[in-house]
Amino acid sequence: MALSMIYSPLLLLLVSCSRRVVSKTTGPTPAPLVPTSTLPTYVKSVVLKGESHTERLELLNPVNLTLECTWAGNQNKEPNITGWWLKDGNDVPNSRVPVELQNEQYNLRGVFSVNNDTTLGNYSCVFANEARIDFLLEAPQIGDVREKPIVSYIGDSTVITCKMDDTKPMPITWNWFRDNGTEKEQIIAESSRFEIKNDERKTRLVVHDLTEEDSGLYYCGAVFAISTPMSHVKLKVITIMEPLKPFLAILVEVVVLVAAILLYEKTQSKKKATAENVPSADQNNTVTQEEPNGPEGSPSTRQRKV
Amino acid sequence: MSKPKAKAESGGDEAELPDGGWGWVLVAALFISTSLVFGLMRSLGIFFVEFVQYFEESAQAISWISSTGLAAQQFFSPLGAALCNAYNARLVVMVGGFLAGFGLILASQATSLVHLYLTMGLISGLGWGLVFTPMVATVMANFTRRRTLALGVAFSSIGLSSFAFNPLFQLLVETYAWRGALLILGGLSLNIIPCGALIRPQQQRPKPKVVSVKTTSCAALLQRVFSYLELSLLLERPYLTYTLGVTLFNVGYFVPYFHLVAHSRQVGFSEYEAAFVMSAAGATDILGRVTSGWFSDLGYFRLIHLMSLWTALAGVFIMLLPVSSLSGSYAALMVISLLYGFCSGALTSLVFAVVPKIVGVQRMMGALGLLQLIESGAGLLGGPLSGLLRDVTGNYTASFVVAGSFLILGTLTMATLPHFFSCTDPPQRCSQNDKDACSHPELHQMNSIPSDTMVQ
Numbered sequence: 082m083a084l085s086m087i088y089s090p091l092l093l094l095l096v097s098c099s100r101r102v103v104s105k106t107t108g109p110t111p112a113p114l115v116p117t118s119t120l121p122t123y124v125k126s127v128v129l130k131g132e133s134h135t136e137r138l139e140l141l142n143p144v145n146l147t148l149e150c151t152w153a154g155n156q157n158k159e160p161n162i163t164g165w166w167l168k169d170g171n172d173v174p175n176s177r178v179p180v181e182l183q184n185e186q187y188n189l190r191g192v193f194s195v196n197n198d199t200t201l202g203n204y205s206c207v208f209a210n211e212a213r214i215d216f217l218l219e220a221p222q223i224g225d226v227r228e229k230p231i232v233s234y235i236g237d238s239t240v241i242t243c244k245m246d247d248t249k250p251m252p253i254t255w256n257w258f259r260d261n262g263t264e265k266e267q268i269i270a271e272s273s274r275f276e277i278k279n280d281e282r283k284t285r286l287v288v289h290d291l292t293e294e295d296s297g298l299y300y301c302g303a304v305f306a307i308s309t310p311m312s313h314v315k316l317k318v319i320t321i322m323e324p325l326k327p328f329l330a331i332l333v334e335v336v337v338l339v340a341a342i343l344l345y346e347k348t349q350s351k352k353k354a355t356a357e358n359v360p361s362a363d364q365n366n367t368v369t370q371e372e373p374n375g376p377e378g379s380p381s382t383r384q385r386k387v
Numbered sequence: 388m389s390k391p392k393a394k395a396e397s398g399g400d401e402a403e404l405p406d407g408g409w410g411w412v413l414v415a416a417l418f419i420s421t422s423l424v425f426g427l428m429r430s431l432g433i434f435f436v437e438f439v440q441y442f443e444e445s446a447q448a449i450s451w452i453s454s455t456g457l458a459a460q461q462f463f464s465p466l467g468a469a470l471c472n473a474y475n476a477r478l479v480v481m482v483g484g485f486l487a488g489f490g491l492i493l494a495s496q497a498t499s500l501v502h503l504y505l506t507m508g509l510i511s512g513l514g515w516g517l518v519f520t521p522m523v524a525t526v527m528a529n530f531t532r533r534r535t536l537a538l539g540v541a542f543s544s545i546g547l548s549s550f551a552f553n554p555l556f557q558l559l560v561e562t563y564a565w566r567g568a569l570l571i572l573g574g575l576s577l578n579i580i581p582c583g584a585l586i587r588p589q590q591q592r593p594k595p596k597v598v599s600v601k602t603t604s605c606a607a608l609l610q611r612v613f614s615y616l617e618l619s620l621l622l623e624r625p626y627l628t629y630t631l632g633v634t635l636f637n638v639g640y641f642v643p644y645f646h647l648v649a650h651s652r653q654v655g656f657s658e659y660e661a662a663f664v665m666s667a668a669g670a671t672d673i674l675g676r677v678t679s680g681w682f683s684d685l686g687y688f689r690l691i692h693l694m695s696l697w698t699a700l701a702g703v704f705i706m707l708l709p710v711s712s713l714s715g716s717y718a719a720l721m722v723i724s725l726l727y728g729f730c731s732g733a734l735t736s737l738v739f740a741v742v743p744k745i746v747g748v749q750r751m752m753g754a755l756g757l758l759q760l761i762e763s764g765a766g767l768l769g770g771p772l773s774g775l776l777r778d779v780t781g782n783y784t785a786s787f788v789v790a791g792s793f794l795i796l797g798t799l800t801m802a803t804l805p806h807f808f809s810c811t812d813p814p815q816r817c818s819q820n821d822k823d824a825c826s827h828p829e830l831h832q833m834n835s836i837p838s839d840t841m842v843q
């Protein structure tokens with residue numbers, strides 16, 4: 082956690098539109114600090130309206146970041162208060178300084194060297210425990226995360242994709258990782274079964290000849306100079322038996338239904354046949370002969386079946 | 388004198404005129420098979436996302452799968468009808484159900500897109516074609532007074548099953564991936580086989596003619612094929628007029644399904660609001676099918692008049708859709724969509740029910756098959772045409788107006804049918820052989836049934 086309170090000539094990039102106290106002085110510098118790295122510099126200034134505020138910053142490359150906080154104060158308007166910085170909720174050492182009331186405002190400035198994962202995070206400037214501005218520093222996050230696991234079969238191949246939003250900057254490249262129990266292990270494309278296709282904003286990991294051990298979490302990392310934000314996808318490899326079980330159940334149901342229907346019909350037609358057996362001789366006769374059969378009850382027998 | 392004879396010779400398990408009884412069991416069978424054919428087809432969209440990712444093909448190439456399936460279903464409809472005329476409907480439907488399931492089961496093993504075209508598209512499409520027309524014709528033959536209601540109830544399955552299948556397919560794909568899901572869907576499609584088994588042989592419509600001398604000469608064979616396919620219908624003006632009218636309907640009918648959501652989004656409504664409009668229209672569609680079926684059978688109006696009413700209204704509402712949404716009012720869009728949904732559902736069952744009024748109950752099977760084939764061209768035309776209009780004009784107004792006008796044009800075509808403006812149905816057509824058919828078509832149908840049972 083490198084922190085240096087440096088007053089140095091700065092390139093100003095004003096984002097908010099309030100009055101700014103620009104200090105180009107080389108003021109009282111306790112330590113002879115010289116910017117040792119050739120990191121570019123960036124300034125972010127925020128004026129606090131109310132009690133707290135959160136500002137998100139997306140960083141691609143390592144920078145020397147200057148964060149300026151301005152607070153209008155409360156009713157008391159004490160001439161001197163204490164201000165300090167927090168990183169991820171913890172006090173930044175040597176950051177507690179007295180803040181003077183200048184032009185009805187309190188100003189607090191911090192300079193941070195942000196160049197990797199540990200230096201990214203939540204920086205907060207705090208005014209005497211009364212006002213606070215949070216700066217969330219992060220690399221561009223991969224949106225569009227697929228929450229449901231990808232399911233595939235043993236012996237089949239599968240495609241896992243990660244995509245960076247069109248609104249976000251393009252990563253330098255993409256890397257893929259696999260959970261090895263304890264840590265993430267990078268997947269190397271040259272190894273037989275894995276194929277990585279990178280496409281600026283999209284990356285595709287193709288895994289051939291899946292086995293059950295291939296199940297688990299896969300991480301795609303968008304590589305930026307400052308950090309490699311990751312997103313994960315879960316892969317689940319199942320055997321063909323899984324869908325086969327419901328399929329066979331349905332098959333059995335179909336066969337049973339067809340058999341039942343045909344059987345039912347056979348019994349119905351058998352009943353019809355036995356009932357019609359008596360006047361079967363008559364059926365072959367012409368129609369007119371049916372009338373004398375009436376008293377014998379055969380037409381009524383037939384009708385009773387209806 | 389003929390009445391007790393008719394009752395006695397009916398075989399004992401039907402009323403005088405077929406209407407109800409076992410017919411309702413067939414309606415349930417049609418309900419299930421229609422949902423497994425069209426409800427399934429409508430919900431295949433869920434697979435497409437998976438296919439695009441797995442096969443790394445464009446969305447358009449993937450969408451050809453369902454287009455092939457639908458085209459195959461419609462193309463093979465006359466074949467299904469002809470086979471029913473030649474053999475019996477039960478066998479044809481059971482084979483069709485088997486093919487439909489088999490195609491999907493094979494598709495689960497596909498390793499390339501072409502495999503999917505052949506299995507999900509061609510084989511399953513062939514199966515669907517062998518199922519739909521024969522089942523519809525069989526149900527229609529088993530009802531007289533409540534034909535339209537039976538059809539309406541059965542066709543309501545399409546809307547209802549789309550509601551049920553979408554989440555079900557989603558669940559299947561998430562649990563078993565698309566391969567497992569297709570396998571299970573193939574199994575589900577095999578349920579069409581018991582539906583076909585419910586068709587009882589003695590309840591079929593009688594064969595049109597009995598070819599007394601079986602020759603193997605080319606001419607005789609061609610003549611038989613000609614009669615099985617009912618190709619003679621193509622030479623009759625009423626049938627051709629009707630087919631032309633239905634084809635015109637089909638050009639415009641599907642346009643809202645394709646474009647309503649996109650149009651709503653373009654006019655400024657949110658994704659959720661647009662989807663809700665479609666769902667609401669779907670709900671009134673189901674309501675319209677059943678209601679119009681019930682109302683038509685009350686007999687106050689001729690079926691052809693009711694159908695013309697619904698198609699004209701549907702055309703008008705389609706034309707009003709862009710107008711209402713351009714005014715910016717969500718309520719107006721919703722109301723017009725609900726009305727459109729109701730009218731489009733109402734006309735569906737009537738389109739089928741009118742066919743026997745024009746060609747007679749005997750030739751209904753072949754007529755339906757040919758109708759499906761001819762109207763398929765319109766469906767292929769309507770979508771791209773409306774898309775083209777949208778690309779040219781920049782919004783959907785022109786597409787909707789043109790689609791609505793096609794429906795109205797179709798209604799006007801129907802008005803040229805003979806006896807359109809009379810208040811009663813025209814006399815039934817007389818086929819060459821049976822003079823009885825002219826005066827008592829249903830009675831004739833029923834009279835010949837015992838001869839079938841005797842033969843069997």
